[in-house]
Amino acid sequence: MIEKLFATIQERYAFSEEERDLLRDKMQETADFVPGDIIAPEGEEIHYSSLLVAGISCRSKCTADGMRQIMQFNIPGDFVDLHSYPLEILDHSITALTKCRIVKLPHRDITAIIESNPRLARILWFATMVDASIHREWLVCLGSRAGTKRVAHLFCEMFYRFRVVGLTEDTTYNFPVSQAExxxxxxxxxxxxxxMLRDLRDQGLVTFRNKLVEIHDLDALEQLAEFDPGYLYLGRRSS
Amino acid sequence: MEPARLSEYMRFFFHLHNDIETLDEEGRDLPDADAALALAIDEARLMAAESVKTGHLDLTHNVEVTDESGATCFRVSFGDVLAIADRQEKSHR
Structure with a gap:
């Protein structure tokens, strides 16, 4: 059930069977959500962190007039709110965009992991640091990449992230979000x-239709987006 | 006023007719035609602004809104939603 999490860890760290068993042991309870449900609420005390194992959710905040700014799309294998452990109360919410299933990691068990297995604690810390890195890249996109560059950048990012968890086929992946989202x-x-989707399609770069992203020319799409996957910290760390 | 329930929403499609035709296959669920018109006006102004960035604005370019049957509800041309003053007009004031 949490194998996609292991894929995201294994991409970056040597990951022992004992460490896997430790997480398997602590991550048993699941919860299901339908589109629009809040997975992790803003402003309320949270006692467990949620690992998304199926579906797509988003991290977002709303303005006073009801406009929603999505700050990240979460995909299977992502801990959507590991940072709710130290923060206890979130300043934003995590909302299901499709049917979603999560597996809970109780915060008391994170405390136990930190105390008994510092290496695994660092691995979990790393995951939250990658989220922060993604947020920085999105700031650059929103502030300084215009038009189709910004759209292309998202399709590149999602390609690399879906690929880590085995959810791409060649350069195609399901991305069940609406144009409004x-x-x-x-x-x-x-x-x-x-x-802009029309422009990207006409340029032979990428087609987004029926929730399916088909990248026709990844190199050209990355070039247009000025995409450098470095901020995703893919590849094995030294320790 | 009670907000409309989602089941009462209607789906509207927003097609853009500017230098090329961009048809909306997905649509947006909105409470009523007034909301669709308001959104079409916003969209037309924003797309006109995009045209201005390229240095070329055609006031006949427009946003067409259709309902689920495909019937046209409105057509909002860029010229309909922009008040444009030129220097000559101003100098007469």
């Missing part, structure tokens, strides 16, 4: 998103 992430209206 893409707009809420990228700061465009849905009609503008639609127009």
């Amino acid at each position: 893409l707009g809420q992430a990228l700061g465009f209206t849905s009609i503008h998103i639609n127009r």
Whole structure:
């Protein structure tokens, strides 16, 4: 059930069977959500962290007039709120965009891991640092990458992230979000998103249709987006 | 006023007719036609602004809104939603 988490760890760290068993042992309880459900609420005390194992969710905040800014798309294998352990109360919420299933890691068990297995604690810390890195890259996108570059950048990022957890086929992947949700992430209206998707398709770079992303020319898409996957910290760490 | 329940929402499609046609296959669920018109006006202004960035604005470019049957509800052209003053007009004031 939590094998996709192991894939994201194994991508970066040597990961022993004992460490896997430790997490398997502590991560038993699941919860299911339908689109629109809040997985991790803003402003309430949280006692467990949620590992997304199926579906797509998003990290977002709303403005006073109800506009939603999506700050990250979560995919299977992502701990959506590991940082709720030290923070206890989140300043944003995690919302299911599709049917979702999570596996809980109780915060008291994270305390136990930190005390008994510092290496695994560092691995979990690393995961939250990658989230922070993704947020920094999104800031650059929102502030300094215009139009189709910004859209292309997201499709590149999601390709690399889905690939780590085995959810790509060649350069195609399912990305079950709406154009409106893409707009809420990228700061465009849905009609503008639609127009830019048309441009990207006409340029032979990528097609997004029926929730399927088909990248036709990954090199050219990355070049347009000025995409450098370094911020995803893929590949084995030294320790 | 009670907010409309999602089941009462209607789906509207926002097609963009500018230098090329971009048809909306996904649509947006909105409470009523007024909400669709308001959104179309916002979208038309934003897309006109995008045109301005390229240095070329065609006021006949438009956003067409259709309902689920494919019937056109409105067509909002860029010129309909922009008040444009030029220097000559101003100098007469």
